[in-house]
Amino acid sequence: MKIVLASASLRRQELLRQMGCAFEVLPSTVQEDNTLKLPTDELVVAHAKAKAMDVAGRSLDGTLVIGADTLVVLNGQVFGKPRSQIEAKDMLNALSGQEHKVVTGLAVIQCSSGHSWTDFSITQVKFGHLSQEEIDRYVASGEPMDKAGAYGIQEKGALFVESIHGCYFNVVGLPIYKLAKILKKAGVFLP
Structure with missing residues (x-):
């Protein structure tokens, strides 16, 4: 069965490869609308x-x-991807010393039947206190600009994370345990 990832995210591609999944990439052209009045878990599932x-x-x-x-x-x-360095700094200042949630929605669609499976994952992440100098250096690196909440836990942003409770891979952008369960329902059994 052919699998297509509807995302250009290199992090998601890396995690799918780690799962042993053979796939192609065909990025979606859908623009997320974080202003929709939905609970966050429903919003990410609707976007996915x-x-x-x-x-x-x-x-x-x-x-x-x-x-x-x-x-x-x-x-x-709700913090999506920052649209500017100023917005990235504002997000990181807000997250400094705070616990926040990372919520990822998943959707798998079988093209032949139109059948779909959805799920979501929530992980609690606690940031340590960040100095303005740390935030400025991190934003200047360019790393936070394509990441929800303006940080990547799998990269330099890990230096800010005091603790997590829940799925680490969810924070990276793809909760692989839940995705594997969905794929199994769709008839894809990974090693």
């Missing part, structure tokens, strides 16, 4: 499903399409 459906509409029968969306939530405020 919209991305998967977009790509499924361009794929052949017999294909499974994987969509995912990750957001950071602090006290009810």
Whole structure:
């Protein structure tokens, strides 16, 4: 069965390879709308499903399409990817010394039947206190600009993380345990 990842995220691609999954990449053109008045878990699932459906509409029968969306939530405020260095600094200042949630939605669509499976994962992440100098240096590195919440736990952003409770891979952007369970339901059994 052919599997397509509806994301250009190198981190998600790396995690799928780690799972032993053979796949192709066909990025979705869907733009996330974080202003929708939905609970965060429903919002990320809606985004993931919209991305998967977009790509499924361009794929052949017999294909499974994987969509995912990750957001950071602090006290009810949703942080997507920063649109500027100023926004990245604002996000990191807000997260400094705080515990926040990382929420990832998953959607898998079987093109031949239109059947879909969805799930989400939530991980609690606690940041240590960050100095303005640390934030400025990190933002100047460019690393936070394509990441929800303006940090990557698998890169230099790990220096800010005091603790996590939940799935580490969810914070990277793809909760692989939950994805493997969905793929199994769709008939894909990974090693």
